[in-house]
Each structure stands twice: as C-alpha cells, then as structure tokens.
Amino acid sequence: MAKPKVAFFDFAGCEGDQLQVANLEEELLDLLGQVEVVSFREVMKEHSDNYDIAFIEGSCTRLQDEERLKQIRKTAKLVVAIGSCATIGGINSLRNDKDLDDVRKTVYGEDARLFDSYAARPIDAVIPVDAYVHGCPITKDEFLSVVKSLLLGKKPDIPTYPVCVECKKNENVCAFERGQYCVGPVTRAGCNSCCVNEGTICWGCRGLVDNPNENSEKEVLIKYGLTVDDAINKFKLYFGWQERKR
Amino acid sequence: MRVISKEDFAEFVNALIKDKSLNVIGVKAKGDKFAFGPLESASELRLDYDVTLLPPKKYFFPQRETLVTYDVTTGFAVPKAEEVKPLVIIGVHPYDIVALLHMDEIFKETKSDPYYFEKRNASIIIGINIQNMSKYCFAPQMGCAVIDYGYDLMLTDLGNRYAINIGHAKGEELLNKYAKNVTTALARDIQLVGQKKREILNMSKQKFDFSPELIPELLSKTYEKSGFWEKHSEKCLACGSCVLVCPTCYCFDVKDSTDLSLERGERIRTWDGCLLEDFAKIASGENFRPTRPTRYRHRYFKKGKYLYDRFGFISCVGCGRCSSNCLPDIANPVKLFNDMYHETKSLGVEITPAAEPSVEIQTEGNIDYVPKLATIVKKVSMTANETLFEIKLDDGSELGHKPGQFVEVSVFGIGEAPISVSSSPTKKGTFELCVRKLGNVTTKLHTLKEGDKVGIRGPFGNGFDYEFLKGKDLLFVAGGLGIAPLRSLFNYVLDNREKYGRVILLYGCKEPRELLFSEEMLALAKRDDVEFKPTVNWCPENEVWTGNIGVITTLIPQVSFDPESTYAVVCGPPIMYKFVIHDLKDRNLPDDHIILSLERRMKCGVGKCGHCQINQIYVCKDGPVFNYSKIKGVPEAL
Numbered sequence: 001m002a003k004p005k006v007a008f009f010d011f012a013g014c015e016g017d018q019l020q021v022a023n024l025e026e027e028l029l030d031l032l033g034q035v036e037v038v039s040f041r042e043v044m045k046e047h048s049d050n051y052d053i054a055f056i057e058g059s060c061t062r063l064q065d066e067e068r069l070k071q072i073r074k075t076a077k078l079v080v081a082i083g084s085c086a087t088i089g090g091i092n093s094l095r096n097d098k099d100l101d102d103v104r105k106t107v108y109g110e111d112a113r114l115f116d117s118y119a120a121r122p123i124d125a126v127i128p129v130d131a132y133v134h135g136c137p138i139t140k141d142e143f144l145s146v147v148k149s150l151l152l153g154k155k156p157d158i159p160t161y162p163v164c165v166e167c168k169k170n171e172n173v174c175a176f177e178r179g180q181y182c183v184g185p186v187t188r189a190g191c192n193s194c195c196v197n198e199g200t201i202c203w204g205c206r207g208l209v210d211n212p213n214e215n216s217e218k219e220v221l222i223k224y225g226l227t228v229d230d231a232i233n234k235f236k237l238y239f240g241w242q243e244r245k246r
Numbered sequence: 247m248r249v250i251s252k253e254d255f256a257e258f259v260n261a262l263i264k265d266k267s268l269n270v271i272g273v274k275a276k277g278d279k280f281a282f283g284p285l286e287s288a289s290e291l292r293l294d295y296d297v298t299l300l301p302p303k304k305y306f307f308p309q310r311e312t313l314v315t316y317d318v319t320t321g322f323a324v325p326k327a328e329e330v331k332p333l334v335i336i337g338v339h340p341y342d343i344v345a346l347l348h349m350d351e352i353f354k355e356t357k358s359d360p361y362y363f364e365k366r367n368a369s370i371i372i373g374i375n376i377q378n379m380s381k382y383c384f385a386p387q388m389g390c391a392v393i394d395y396g397y398d399l400m401l402t403d404l405g406n407r408y409a410i411n412i413g414h415a416k417g418e419e420l421l422n423k424y425a426k427n428v429t430t431a432l433a434r435d436i437q438l439v440g441q442k443k444r445e446i447l448n449m450s451k452q453k454f455d456f457s458p459e460l461i462p463e464l465l466s467k468t469y470e471k472s473g474f475w476e477k478h479s480e481k482c483l484a485c486g487s488c489v490l491v492c493p494t495c496y497c498f499d500v501k502d503s504t505d506l507s508l509e510r511g512e513r514i515r516t517w518d519g520c521l522l523e524d525f526a527k528i529a530s531g532e533n534f535r536p537t538r539p540t541r542y543r544h545r546y547f548k549k550g551k552y553l554y555d556r557f558g559f560i561s562c563v564g565c566g567r568c569s570s571n572c573l574p575d576i577a578n579p580v581k582l583f584n585d586m587y588h589e590t591k592s593l594g595v596e597i598t599p600a601a602e603p604s605v606e607i608q609t610e611g612n613i614d615y616v617p618k619l620a621t622i623v624k625k626v627s628m629t630a631n632e633t634l635f636e637i638k639l640d641d642g643s644e645l646g647h648k649p650g651q652f653v654e655v656s657v658f659g660i661g662e663a664p665i666s667v668s669s670s671p672t673k674k675g676t677f678e679l680c681v682r683k684l685g686n687v688t689t690k691l692h693t694l695k696e697g698d699k700v701g702i703r704g705p706f707g708n709g710f711d712y713e714f715l716k717g718k719d720l721l722f723v724a725g726g727l728g729i730a731p732l733r734s735l736f737n738y739v740l741d742n743r744e745k746y747g748r749v750i751l752l753y754g755c756k757e758p759r760e761l762l763f764s765e766e767m768l769a770l771a772k773r774d775d776v777e778f779k780p781t782v783n784w785c786p787e788n789e790v791w792t793g794n795i796g797v798i799t800t801l802i803p804q805v806s807f808d809p810e811s812t813y814a815v816v817c818g819p820p821i822m823y824k825f826v827i828h829d830l831k832d833r834n835l836p837d838d839h840i841i842l843s844l845e846r847r848m849k850c851g852v853g854k855c856g857h858c859q860i861n862q863i864y865v866c867k868d869g870p871v872f873n874y875s876k877i878k879g880v881p882e883a884l
C-alpha cells in the first residue's frame with residue numbers, strides 16, 4: 001500500500017493545534033513512516049495539491065473560505081477537523097453574539113469594510129467531515145490515536161459520554177465541591193479530564209456531547225451559586241455554535 | 247480481640263511500608279476529601295475519614311487494565327505479568343468490605359476472572375469501624391455498617407489505642423510479624439467495641455420509611471409505573487458518576503489500542519456504566535435502553551432486583567457515594583425507594599417481601615480472554631454486505647461448538663465482535679461465520695483475504711438443545727441475518743435427518759438480492775424431506791422473484807403444523823419477534839414450543855461486562871437461545 005499523503009490547512013484559529021502536531025517529535029517520525037506529509041506550513045515550505053487526508057484547523061469565518069474548503073473536500077479522501085475552532089466553532093463563535101460590524105472594526109480597524117466576515121462556524125457546517133480531533137488545543141495522544149484509527153480503517157473512538165466519566169475514574173475532587181463551576185457534565189470526554197486533574201475546571205473545549213441535558217446542567221450551575229447570566233456565559237465560551245444549531 | 251496503642255500501630259504501619267515486598271495502601275486526605283493511595287508513612291493515614299472518593303475495588307478491578315497483547319506476526323498473548331506484590335489495604339470501612347465480597351461473587355460466577363483474583367487473592371484487608379459517617383451513608387440500613395467477616399483485621403478506635411478483631415490467619419500473621427506490643431483485649435475494651443458498634447448503627451442521617459427487605463418486591467411493582475421513572479430522571483445528565491463511584495458496579499468496556507507500528511497493541515478493559523448513552527447500543531443503531539429514564543431505571547433494578555434474583559443479595563451496601571456524586575441530586579437510593587414506597591402505598595397496594603430467590607451459582611475454571619489464532623481458509627461473498635468466512639483454528643483443534651453458539655472474533659488492531667457459528671458441528675476441521683458489514687470489526691473483517699489471520703474465543707452461549715428436539719417437528723423461522731445461527735442447527739438436522747420429524751424453513755429478507763446462502767436454498771427447494779418457503783418484503787422491478795412477497799409473518803398461514811409435536815426455532819432482527827410469536831400463538835403453538843435466539847450488545851461474552859444483560863439474564867451466558875415460556879414475562883427481553 002502506498003503511504004497516504006497528508007496535508008494540513010489552517011483557517012481562522014491560532015495554529016496552536018498544528019504546533020501540537022509539529023511537537024510530536026519522536027512519534028512524528030514513526031508517524032512519518034506510515035504517511036507522507038505533503039503540505040504543512042508549520043514545518044515545511046513546499047506545498048502540494050495532491051493529498052489523501054486533509055487535516056483542517058480553524059473555523060470558517062468568511063464566505064470566501066467556503067470555496068477553499070469545498071476544493072479541499074474534492075481533493076481529499078478523508079477530511080479531519082482538528083481543534084475546537086474546526087470541530088465545534090470554538091472560541092471564534094463567541095463573537096457570533098456580538099454585532100459583526102463591531103467585531104470587524106475591532107479586528108481590522110478602519111479597513112473593516114474591505115473584509116467580509118460572517119458567523120464563525122465549524123468545518124462541518126460547510127463540508128462533510130470524516131473525523132474529528134477535538135480540543136483546544138488538541139492533545140498529541142488523541143491526534144495520534146485518530147490517525148492510527150484512520151490508517152487502520154477504523155472509526156476513531158470518540159466518546160459519546162461527558163468529561164465526568166473520566167474525571168471520576170481519575171478520582172478528582174469535583175470542581176463543584178471546591179466552590180468552582182464546571183461544564184464537564186455536558187462536555188464530550190476524550191481529554192482524560194486533563195484540566196480538572198490539574199485542579200481547575202472543564203471549560204467545555206471539546207464541545208457538547210451528542211445529547212446534553214443542558215437545562216439540568218444550567219440548573220446545577222445556578223444551584224451551586226452562579227447567576228443565570230453567568231451560567232449562560234459558561235455555555236457561550238465554547239458551545240456557541242452548537243447551541244445555536246440545537 | 248487484641249489491643250495495640252496508637253504509637254505501636256503507627257510503628258506497625260511503618261514496618262509494613264518498609265518491607266518493599268508489600269504494597270501498602272491506606273486512606274489519605276485528598277483536598278477536603280479522602281482517597282485510598284500508596285502510603286509513605288503512617289502519619290499520612292486518615293482513619294477518621296467519612297468516605298473515600300473511589301472504593302478500594304480500583305485495586306482489583308482497575309479503571310484501565312490490559313487483558314491481552316497482540317502482535318500481527320505472533321498472535322495474541324497474556325500481558326507480561328507485572329509482579330503482583332501482596333497488597334495491604336489499611337482503613338477499609340465495613341460497607342466497602344461487603345462490596346468486595348459482592349464483587350468476588352460476581353467475578354467468580356460460572357468462570358473466574360483471573361485478572362481480578364490474581365490481585366484480590368494477594369490482598370490483605372485491614373478494616374476500620376466507621377468513626378465519621380458521610381451524611382449520605384445508609385450502610386446501617388443495608389446491614390453493612392458493622393460486620394464480623396470479610397476482613398483480615400478490623401480496627402476500632404478506642405481513643406489512645408485500637409482494638410483489633412482478627413478475621414483471618416493472614417491478618418494474624420501480619421500482626422505477629424510486624425507489630426509490637428499487641429496485647430489481648432480486656433473485658434472493658436471488648437465492651438467498648440460493642441458500644442461503638444451500636445453507636446455506628448445509629449449514625450446514619452438517611453432513613454428508609456420501610457424495611458429495605460421490600461426493595462426487590464417494590465421494584466417489580468414499579469417497573470412500568472407510568473411517569474415514575476421519567477419524573478425522577480428528568481434531570482439526569484447521563485454522566486455516569488453514580489455508577490463509576492459505586493463499590494459494587496462492575497461493568498466494563500473492552501477496546502483495542504495499537505501502537506504506531508499498527509502491528510502491535512493491547513486489548514484494554516475500562517470501567518463502563520449503564521447510565522451512559524451507548525451502553526446497550528448495537529452496530530445496527532438499535533439501542534436497547536435508548537432514553538435516560540430506561541437507563542436510570544436499569545441501575546436501580548440492577549442493584550435492587552436483578553442481582554438479588556441472580557445472587558440473592560441486594561447489590562447496594564449503602565455507602566452513599568452515588569448520592570453525593572450526583573450533581574442534580576437524583577441518585578440517592580433512599581430518596582428514590584422512599585418515594586417508590588409511598589407512591590405504591592398510596593395506591594393501596596400491599597407489599598410483602600419477595601420469595602427468596604433460588605440461587606444456583608456454579609463456578610469452574612478461569613475465563614480465557616486470549617483469543618486463539620485462526621486462519622481464514624475461504625471467503626465467499628454472499629451479498630453486497632454479507633460474506634461467509636470459513637475458518638480453521640491454527641492449533642488444529644476443533645471448535646467443538648453446539649448449534650446456536652457463537653464465537654468472539656478478533657481482528658488485529660480493531661477489536662472483537664460476537665458472531666454466531668453458522669456451520670453445523672457435523673462439519674469437521676473448519677467452521678463458518680456469516681458476517682454482515684456494519685461497524686469497525688465487521689467492516690475490517692470484510693477486507694481480509696484468504697490466508698489472513700483472525701482471533702477466536704469461544705464457543706460461548708448455551709446453543710440449541712438439539713438432543714431434546716430429536717423426534718420433534720421443527721419449524722425454523724429466520725429473518726435476514728437470523729439465518730446465520732439457525733443454519734448451524736438446520737444443517738445439523740439435515741445431517742441427522744432420520745432423527746427428526748418434519749422440517750420446515752420459513753426464511754424472509756428485504757429483497758431478492760439480500761438472500762443469503764442462495765445456492766443452498768435452491769438445493770433445499772428440490773428436497774422432498776424439507777418444506778422450504780422463502781419470502782421477500784418487496785421485489786424491485788429489475789429483479790426476478792417467483793416466491794412469496796410480504797413480511798415473514800405472511801408465510802405462517804401458508805404452512806400446516808401440529809402444535810403438539812412442533813417446535814418453532816426463531817431468529818431475526820429484534821423487531822421481528824413480537825409479530826412472529828403472536829402469529830405462532832394464534833396457531834395454538836404452546837409457549838414452551840417457541841425457541842428464540844436473541845441479540846444484545848456484547849463485550850466479554852462470558853457474563854462479566856454487563857452489556858448484554860436483560861434483567862437477571864446475561865444473554866451471552868444464559869442465552870443467546872431462550873425458551874419463550876421462560877422469558878415472556880421478562881421485561882425488556884422482546
């Protein structure tokens with residue numbers, strides 16, 4: 001079997017996820033034994049338009065992006081969204097709530113008119129996506145596990161249960177018991193509850209589970225002391241696009 | 247009873263820690279909470295704790311554990327054993343000790359789980375009587391707050407000293423070897439311990455409004471109560487916390503993980519829980535407990551009824567962890583059962599304790615999680631999505647299956663799936679599997695070629711009682727892929743044709759091109775000792791079909807049979823059973839003349855992982871073949 005050709009693309013995001021991949025170092029070498037990277041701005045200058053697997057980072061934030069995405073979809077056999085911005089709209093969709101003209105002015109200053117911007121959205125709002133590497137930023141382990149699955153012809157194993165499952169297995173003291181507020185009960189697991197393991201909370205970077213009980217989670221946040229507005233804001237940080245769709 | 251001063255006890259613990267051949271665990275603070283963890287010094291011990299975050303089962307049934315390693319070139323193997331050091335666990339509360347005894351029963355039923363017992367048998371449990379009780383604890387009501395069995399040593403805090411009850415020789419040896427200044431308890435201390443125990447029984451802040459003995463019976467009266475489960479589970483987050491922290495929950499998931507070579511890897515089991523959305527979901531998309539209320543209900547039934555019916559104990563020790571970990575506060579068994587009691591009472595229903603279940607637990611040998619290497623010797627594509635694989639075990643042995651049994655098939659790097667053996671045991675040397683391409687394992691299997699290797703575990707399940715069926719008339723009813731398990735019996739019967747009465751086969755699928763084993767079917771049509779009627783749900787215009795058109799039940803009126811002498815053997819998609827059974831009963835076929843083969847999500851195949859469970863039944867072990875008369879009253883079965 002010829003090695004699959006792999007290309008990386010970035011849209012609106014911080015490229016933090018490509019950095020994670022570039023940082024794989026040793027494992028990357030092993031991985032390179034299995035695939036051929038033909039386009040990767042983070043580490044190489046060359047670029048090729050002949051690839052099998054496209055990894056896309058960042059949200060789609062402009063109408064013009066859509067054309068580029070459709071082109072990628074036509075070329076690639078598999079499209080993989082990596083990082084929150086690409087998988088769920090991520091932090092980018094925070095601004096969807098604000099007046100877009102204001103956003104443009106803040107971002108582009110007086111030249112705002114020259115740029116056309118619209119509600120930031122995940123890649124699968126524009127083209128079909130075959131696999132997801134969630135997280136903000138993604139973790140090396142999950143990236144590798146998704147790549148391995150794809151190479152083996154297996155559906156990547158992305159949990160349908162929430163972060164609490166991993167958090168309990170890790171025997172953490174629950175954030176709510178520490179006087180903090182957590183959206184782990186509605187957030188898709190897969191990160192091994194890494195933030196809570198470090199003594200903080202889950203912010204929801206992997207997006208909502210497929211069937212979240214949002215009302216109950218908001219009730220819990222309020223029961224433990226958040227105001228209604230703060231509870232809503234907790235959801236907005238990462239769930240903006242998903243909530244809008246629901 | 248012995249007594250040891252607290253200073254000497256600390257010395258004892260430090261002496262244990264110093265001995266590097268032991269693994270010494272104790273209760274320590276974790277933030278404002280407590281957890282079992284490795285001890286570096288006796289001063290870390292917090293024996294005044296109320297409850298630990300996770301129960302000590304994590305040492306015997308860890309959150310993540312390698313069951314099997316594999317290598318594409320050499321096959322499957324038991325993971326290289328890390329040296330199992332004797333584990334000394336200090337400070338286990340009585341309810342957690344009872345929970346371990348429950349786990350022992352569960353992990354040893356039918357066949358023992360070697361991974362669990364390897365660690366469990368090498369453990370020494372030093373319990374402590376409860377000093378502070380968590381506000382959610384109701385262990386006293388469950389009879390699990392004070393015990394005189396299950397431990398090696400049991401401590402009671404008497405101020406400046408501990409009283410020590412010796413439960414097992416292992417405990418006594420430990421004391422003799424590592425402790426100094428242990429004295430025999432005087433009458434005063436024995437009395438004091440008795441008094442402490444009585445105090446513990448009154449410590450609980452949770453109260454049942456009725457006797458917990460009634461729980462199994464209460465549950466059976468509430469299974470279908472309209473709105474009850476919906477109301478109580480409305481806020482359920484499906485977060486699984488209530489089951490993950492429970493000392494008696496044992497369900498697990500099994501997954502394969504490969505390294506970057508893609509050729510080597512491990513099969514890992516991890517904790518799973520019935521509250522999670524996909525717990526009972528199968529590859530075709532069917533989910534046997536699709537909603538929060540059904541999963542929420544399952545947990546209470548599992549604890550209060552199913553395991554009671556199977557093992558004779560209520561599988562809750564009253565530790566209260568589920569209650570304290572449920573953020574919307576809906577997982578408290580005391581609250582729920584009290585509500586259930588009052589609602590049932592208010593309807594004027596009399597509740598008396600259920601009859602003692604008759605428990606027949608047998609155990610023999612160990613579970614082997616390691617598949618045997620096998621070769622695909624022949625691969626015949628039957629339809630666009632179904633292929634027949636002929637398989638030979640590499641060690642040259644016979645599979646030795648009964649008709650209706652199944653095997654767990656492993657595909658390297660992907661995982662395991664249960665597949666019925668489709669060939670008759672009369673076929674020697676190889677066996678056949680008829681596989682539909684649906685999810686990961688089955689799809690990858692289709693890409694393998696003749697000569698490629700797979701793994702095989704089994705045969706599993708009970709299979710059809712082909713001896714009993716001798717002399718009877720047999721009516722086979724197969725829907726779609728349901729023909730796969732039935733074919734093993736059907737072919738067996740054909741190979742022993744004179745021993746059976748009439749043989750009728752009704753076989754239906756969606757459209758002609760989905761017909762499985764079409765050549766064999768053509769041959770059947772020519773036989774005069776078999777009555778064969780196929781049907782399709784519809785026939786597209788470009789295909790040819792001369793048989794019946796309509797769902798499988800349309801064939802039933804077309805055959806005559808004597809209800810006295812006929813046994814129906816039925817297998818098909820879950821939706822099919824109700825209709826077929828209804829029509830067979832209409833034809834006066836007695837309930838115990840209907841034999842079914844059921845499908846459920848499966849992971850272990852050996853009655854341990856909990857995925858295939860319907861009430862007290864494990865489909866993988868007690869089934870997949872069931873007599874309808876035995877399961878017709880079992881909710882969720884059909």
Ligand SMILES: Cc1cc2nc3c(=O)[nH]c(=O)nc-3n(C[C@H](O)[C@H](O)[C@H](O)COP(=O)(O)OP(=O)(O)OC[C@H]3O[C@@H](n4cnc5c(N)ncnc54)[C@H](O)[C@@H]3O)c2cc1C
Nearest residue numbers: 528529662663664665666681682685686687688730847848
């Ligand atoms: C007793 C029994 C006999 C069966 N016999 C056959 C047969 O002869 N031919 C055939 O094609 N299929 C059979 N099935 C169904 C077959 O097991 C599933 O289609 C298969 O497990 C799907 O696995 P997957 O990895 O391809 O799918 P995925 O969706 O990737 O499933 C992942 C895992 O979930 C579990 N799982 C998913 N679906 C099922 C299911 N339906 N039943 C049990 N576990 C499931 C398995 O552990 C599986 O590996 C049988 C099932 C049972 C319970």
Ligand code: SF4
Nearest residue numbers: 164167174175182184
């Ligand atoms: S800290 Fe967050 S993720 Fe962990 S159990 Fe609590 S709510 Fe769930």
Ligand code: SF4
Nearest residue numbers: 191195202203204205
């Ligand atoms: S714990 Fe929450 S915020 Fe942290 S990585 Fe996981 S999903 Fe993201």
Ligand code: SF4
Nearest residue numbers: 482483485486488572
């Ligand atoms: S802990 Fe509570 S919310 Fe979570 S699954 Fe259990 S019952 Fe539902």
Ligand code: SF4
Nearest residue numbers: 492562563565566568
């Ligand atoms: S059901 Fe709840 S109270 Fe009972 S043993 Fe499990 S966690 Fe403890």
Ligand code: SF4
Nearest residue numbers: 495496497519520548
């Ligand atoms: S089925 Fe039983 S043992 Fe398994 S998770 Fe549910 S309650 Fe626990």
Ligand code: FES
Nearest residue numbers: 851854855856866
């Ligand atoms: S208990 Fe694991 S498959 Fe039945």
